[in-house]
Each structure stands twice: as structure tokens, then as C-alpha cells.
Amino acid sequence: MASLSDYEILLAPARQRFDESFGVKSLQAMEDATRAELFLMNFCALGAHMTQPVEGWIRRAGVRCEQIGFTQVGRALARHASAEADHHLLMIADLRSLAARWNATHAPSVDADDMLDQAPSPGVMTYCQMHEENIAGETPFAQVAIEYEIEMLPLRYGQLVVGRCIELLGPDIISCLSFITKHIILDGAHTALNARALNDLIERAPWSLSALAAAGDASLVAYPSFLGDCVRLADMQAKGAQSHCVPRASLSWRLKEPPGWKLDRDNNRSTLDWLAEVRALRGKAFYEGGRRPAFRTPAGAFLDPDPIDRHAFHVLAYDGSKLVGCVRLYHLDRDGPACLTEKTLGAEMFSQMLRILGARHDEIVEIGRWVVDPEYRAKNRDFGLSVQLAAASAAVADAIGKASGTLHGFAICGAGTRDRQDRMLTRLGMAPIAGIGPVYCEKYRDAISVLCCSSAQRLSPLLTGLIDKMAEKIGLFNALGDPFLFGQELVQRRDPGSYPAG
Incomplete structure (x- = not known):
């Protein structure tokens, strides 16, 4: 019988590629506080486009699963969908806090609403398209693998991101990272549930393993593309940024x-x-x-x-x-x-x-x-x-x-x-x-x-x-x-x- 361990073996190369991706490597090597703040703002502004549809994606995938006979998976996805509601609001609130923080000490100033209104980046569009294709395809149950991989990212990289932000920007930056910090906490429980659902699905339908692995792989291609977009935008914006010495309340x-x-x-x-x-x-x-x-x-x-x-x-x-x-x-x-x-x-x-x-x-x-x-x-x-x-x-x-x-x-x-x-x-x-x-x-x-x-x-x-x-x-x-x-x-x-x- 196939099981979660077989899935993990198949996903190992994709996770290694993720570790070596431009976005992740850039975050690990980031030494400049200005670029770090700009990265966080772009992460929130662009990420809101990816996070707002999540509840609907999961719910629609659950409906499709029930339509093709995967009733148990469909009901599990429906339950999980509610837990993802309004998470984009955390990103928007973080963006506004980050923008106010930036405007107190940097020029030119940034407008949070303008950043939210910018067109989705190529990485964002790839990420959204991946979900839509999965829901419309013949294996909507693969949404379980997508959720498993994406919700594991805060556990694998959350400490790195928060640690680098604290090191470069100070502990008070935590108040601007509610989306990241809450997902470090929440996604531990979500990942455990996803792992059990994935294992049960593979054991009941071993033939689903290849589709699940393909969906997990695709999610680990799309997400680093989004991170890379955030890094490139931050690098470009940092060239014209100027800091001025205004005491920051702390x-x-x-x-x-x-x-x-x-x-x-x-x-x-x-x-x-x-x-x-x-x-x-x-x-x-x-x-x-x-x-x-x-x-x-x-x-x-x-x-x-x-x-x-x-x-x-x-x-x-x-x-x-x-x-x-x-x-x-x-x-x-x-x-x-x-x-x-x-x-x-x-x-x-x-x-x-x-x-x-x-x-x-x-x-x-x-x-x-x-x-x-x-x-x-x-x-x-x-x-x-x-x-x-x-x-x-x-x-x-x-x-x-x-x-x-x-x-x-x-x-x-x-x-x-x-x-x-x-x-x-x-x-x-x-x-x-x-x-x-x-x-x-x-x-x-x-x-x-x-x-x-x-x-x-x-x-x-x-x-x-x-x-x-x-x-x-x-x-x-x-x-x-x-x-x-x-x-x-x-x-x-x-x-x-x-x-x-x-």
C-alpha cells in the first residue's frame, strides 16, 4: 500500500529546488534593512491577491471532490476552508503598518492602497492559475497536497524570515508580521491535519499518488516565483529610496x-x-x-x-x-x-x-x-x-x-x-x-x-x-x-x- 512516506520521497526533489530558489536564497542572504522592509511590503501587497481566494479555492475543490465520489475528502476540505477565511485581511493590515513605519523614516513615501491596486505579478498569476487548473481538472482532491505543501512553508521557513526581520529591523517589527507569525502558529495544527488526510487518501486510493505529487510539485514552483517577484521589486525600489533620521518610537x-x-x-x-x-x-x-x-x-x-x-x-x-x-x-x-x-x-x-x-x-x-x-x-x-x-x-x-x-x-x-x-x-x-x-x-x-x-x-x-x-x-x-x-x-x-x- 502506498502511504504518506511514498509521497514524501516523490516531493523531496521539489523541496530541494525550493530551498535553492532565487527568492529563498535572497531572503537567507538579505543584509539590508531597506530591502527587507520593501520585501515585506511587496510580500503583503502581492500576497493579498493570492490569499483572498484561498477559502473559495478550497471550498470549490471540496465540492468537485464530492461530485466525483471523493465525499470524505470533499467534506474535510469544506471544514478546512472556513479556517482560511479573511487571512488576506492580516496581510492588508500588516501592509498598512509597514507603510506607516516606512514613511516615518524613508522617502519617497509609499501608499498602501496604491500597492494593493498594482497588477498581480507573474508569480501571483502562476500561483492562482495552478489552483484554478487543479479545481477544474480530473483530480480536485489534489488540493490536499497543495495545502499540505503551502502550509508547511511557515513551519520550514517562518523562523528564518522572522529571525532575519528581527535582526535587521528590531523586535518591534513583530507587530507588522501578524500574517507570518499567526501562520507559524496556526499551520502547525493545519499541517498535522493535512498529513493525516493525505495519508488516508493515498492508502484508500494508491493510484492518486502521482496526481498528488504533481500538485505538490506545482505549488513549490509557483510560490518561489512569487517570492522572487517580491525580491526583485524590493531591489528595484531600494535604488531610489532615501532614509532620513527621524527617531522611531519604540x-x-x-x-x-x-x-x-x-x-x-x-x-x-x-x-x-x-x-x-x-x-x-x-x-x-x-x-x-x-x-x-x-x-x-x-x-x-x-x-x-x-x-x-x-x-x-x-x-x-x-x-x-x-x-x-x-x-x-x-x-x-x-x-x-x-x-x-x-x-x-x-x-x-x-x-x-x-x-x-x-x-x-x-x-x-x-x-x-x-x-x-x-x-x-x-x-x-x-x-x-x-x-x-x-x-x-x-x-x-x-x-x-x-x-x-x-x-x-x-x-x-x-x-x-x-x-x-x-x-x-x-x-x-x-x-x-x-x-x-x-x-x-x-x-x-x-x-x-x-x-x-x-x-x-x-x-x-x-x-x-x-x-x-x-x-x-x-x-x-x-x-x-x-x-x-x-x-x-x-x-x-x-x-x-x-x-x-x-
């Missing part, structure tokens, strides 16, 4: 440690100042227009007081002088307060969780209070800041473990399920703990799912490509100094210092 970062530790050298802001800001921001985010009334005082102020704060590390993100994001890391301390996970689960279930993980109490870092200012989120689409906070927390958790020698890499967090924060975190690499189901918490008006990560290697490529950059951004390496001395401080019980109570 986030600034601070790492705060439990009081009495050597990291807190910022004498310009008192402990009370920054902690009050953190608690007010968290209260504002958690209050959510009245959904969680516990986070607003009778006087109308937003507030999230928590005794864990004085035992925890905090990563803070500022837009100018305004705090817009924060995340907290608590290395569990038997002499300190119970962590939020223990409070949520209860002592008995928390002990059960430790047994499942095979971990001691002091081998755990809890990551929590992962918050972005709602106003900043609405204005900036937030995704970049959320991911940067997550990467920064991963860097700090990893540093705590390596420096102290007492951790085995366990990081846990409680995530709400109503707004799908738990899904976001699982896509970044966290995983549910077997046997520990969501627990409803009245204070948050939500069912809280407990997630865990035992190793940075298990994290999404989106995060692993950003962790070192964020460690540098928050000054982690400079702050920790001698890892041995830092480890000594971790092992010793910490003086809670002068944080306000509660």
Missing part, C-alpha cells in the same frame, strides 16, 4: 527582581511607583469593562494587588513613559505565598500536579499576569507585544533554571479559556497537564487551564527565534552577572524588602 524594557536582589539599580523610580503602575495596568486589563468587578475599587480605580508580587521577577514594557505590558515570574518559595496555580487548583490537586510532573515545589517557575494595555492592544493590534513578553518570560525562566541549578525546566501558567488565552499559549509551545482539567474561578469569571513547558526546545519556533533578542532587550545577561552568584541568591531565601503589603 518600546523600552525593564527587568525588576524581588527586593533586596542586586538587579534593581534603577534609582529614578521607587518600588512603589512602578509596582503601583503594574497593579493598575493589570486591574485595567482584568476588569474588562465590568466583566470582573473585583479589579476595580469603590473609588473607581483599577487595581490588582497580589502578595506574590514582592517575591517575583517582573518584565515591563513601556511606550515612552507609559507602561503598556507586563509579565510576572515567581520561582516558587515554600516560605512565600502560594502561587496562583495552587490557589486556583487547591492544595490537593496542586500536589497531584507536582506528582504528574515529577517535580518538587522549588523546581517550578510560575509565569503569570501576562498583560497588555487594552488601549495599546486596540491601537497596535498587540500581537507583537504579547509575543515579545512571552519570549522575555521564557528567557528569564530559562536563566533562573540554569543559574540556580534547582530547576528542571518546569514553567507553569494558568490561562483563561473564555477568550482562548490557553489556545494562544499552547500554540506558543505550552501544553496542558494530563489529568488536570480547567477549573472555574469566580474572581476571573473564567475556567482556568493549567499549562506547562518542561524545556525551551518545546516552544514554538516563533518564540525560540526571539528569546535571545528579548534577553538582550531586557538586559538579562548584564543584570544577572555571574551565574554562580545569581544562583546563590536564588537558593537563599529572599528578603521581601519594602514592597507594600497585599
Whole structure:
């Protein structure tokens, strides 16, 4: 019986050609920030022409499959089509953000609408024609192979593209890459589904293998043609581009440690100042227009007081002088307060969780209070800041473990399920703990799912490509100094210092 492994063998030469294509090689070798920004704008502008029809292509292929007797494949494609709806809007939003970013520092200025109105490039037309010919042909089920190959590209190349963009343009570029970053996360699950569908199809109809391989091959010819068009346009446009020195607004970062530790050298802001800001921001985010009334005082102020704060590390993100994001890391301390996970689960279930993980109490870092200012989120689409906070927390958790020698890499967090924060975190690499189901918490008006990560290697490529950059951004390496001395401080019980109570 033929199977997916036979398909993989047939596609190996096409994937090798893709790796060696002009577009991919150019991206790997790109060293110029101007060309990188122009490439991204062309990628979004031209890519929107290719992405908008995807839902319709998949749905029409599904209908054709049912017409020729491939009912199961047709229904699977119909289900998958809905997941592809409106993804071109991400590209358009990214293009507008990239254009605004470019216009702040470069001339001539670019107009996002003009770029969207430009004629499709030869690569785009080839890509669209490939889909139309497949749907109209005798083997519409080959759409499964096309989806399999295209949705594997973010997994194979997403980290490369994001990493190069961060290296050339800085971590703030993440906020302009929602299409790429979300597909790195989403297409992992899609690829697994496509692989099962492809394998089932080949096993049921071995004669379909050649048609599937041909469609997969064609997709890996059309897509690099599109990438090459984007590179050529960027190269041409870069010749007439001029940059001018306009300070670009960017986030600034601070790492705060439990009081009495050597990291807190910022004498310009008192402990009370920054902690009050953190608690007010968290209260504002958690209050959510009245959904969680516990986070607003009778006087109308937003507030999230928590005794864990004085035992925890905090990563803070500022837009100018305004705090817009924060995340907290608590290395569990038997002499300190119970962590939020223990409070949520209860002592008995928390002990059960430790047994499942095979971990001691002091081998755990809890990551929590992962918050972005709602106003900043609405204005900036937030995704970049959320991911940067997550990467920064991963860097700090990893540093705590390596420096102290007492951790085995366990990081846990409680995530709400109503707004799908738990899904976001699982896509970044966290995983549910077997046997520990969501627990409803009245204070948050939500069912809280407990997630865990035992190793940075298990994290999404989106995060692993950003962790070192964020460690540098928050000054982690400079702050920790001698890892041995830092480890000594971790092992010793910490003086809670002068944080306000509660």
C-alpha cells in the first residue's frame, strides 16, 4: 500500500529546488534593512491577491471532490476552508503598518492602497492559475497536497524570515508580521491535519499518488516565483529610496527582581511607583469593562494587588513613559505565598500536579499576569507585544533554571479559556497537564487551564527565534552577572524588602 512516506520521497526533489530558489536564497542572504522592509511590503501587497481566494479555492475543490465520489475528502476540505477565511485581511493590515513605519523614516513615501491596486505579478498569476487548473481538472482532491505543501512553508521557513526581520529591523517589527507569525502558529495544527488526510487518501486510493505529487510539485514552483517577484521589486525600489533620521518610537524594557536582589539599580523610580503602575495596568486589563468587578475599587480605580508580587521577577514594557505590558515570574518559595496555580487548583490537586510532573515545589517557575494595555492592544493590534513578553518570560525562566541549578525546566501558567488565552499559549509551545482539567474561578469569571513547558526546545519556533533578542532587550545577561552568584541568591531565601503589603 502506498502511504504518506511514498509521497514524501516523490516531493523531496521539489523541496530541494525550493530551498535553492532565487527568492529563498535572497531572503537567507538579505543584509539590508531597506530591502527587507520593501520585501515585506511587496510580500503583503502581492500576497493579498493570492490569499483572498484561498477559502473559495478550497471550498470549490471540496465540492468537485464530492461530485466525483471523493465525499470524505470533499467534506474535510469544506471544514478546512472556513479556517482560511479573511487571512488576506492580516496581510492588508500588516501592509498598512509597514507603510506607516516606512514613511516615518524613508522617502519617497509609499501608499498602501496604491500597492494593493498594482497588477498581480507573474508569480501571483502562476500561483492562482495552478489552483484554478487543479479545481477544474480530473483530480480536485489534489488540493490536499497543495495545502499540505503551502502550509508547511511557515513551519520550514517562518523562523528564518522572522529571525532575519528581527535582526535587521528590531523586535518591534513583530507587530507588522501578524500574517507570518499567526501562520507559524496556526499551520502547525493545519499541517498535522493535512498529513493525516493525505495519508488516508493515498492508502484508500494508491493510484492518486502521482496526481498528488504533481500538485505538490506545482505549488513549490509557483510560490518561489512569487517570492522572487517580491525580491526583485524590493531591489528595484531600494535604488531610489532615501532614509532620513527621524527617531522611531519604540518600546523600552525593564527587568525588576524581588527586593533586596542586586538587579534593581534603577534609582529614578521607587518600588512603589512602578509596582503601583503594574497593579493598575493589570486591574485595567482584568476588569474588562465590568466583566470582573473585583479589579476595580469603590473609588473607581483599577487595581490588582497580589502578595506574590514582592517575591517575583517582573518584565515591563513601556511606550515612552507609559507602561503598556507586563509579565510576572515567581520561582516558587515554600516560605512565600502560594502561587496562583495552587490557589486556583487547591492544595490537593496542586500536589497531584507536582506528582504528574515529577517535580518538587522549588523546581517550578510560575509565569503569570501576562498583560497588555487594552488601549495599546486596540491601537497596535498587540500581537507583537504579547509575543515579545512571552519570549522575555521564557528567557528569564530559562536563566533562573540554569543559574540556580534547582530547576528542571518546569514553567507553569494558568490561562483563561473564555477568550482562548490557553489556545494562544499552547500554540506558543505550552501544553496542558494530563489529568488536570480547567477549573472555574469566580474572581476571573473564567475556567482556568493549567499549562506547562518542561524545556525551551518545546516552544514554538516563533518564540525560540526571539528569546535571545528579548534577553538582550531586557538586559538579562548584564543584570544577572555571574551565574554562580545569581544562583546563590536564588537558593537563599529572599528578603521581601519594602514592597507594600497585599
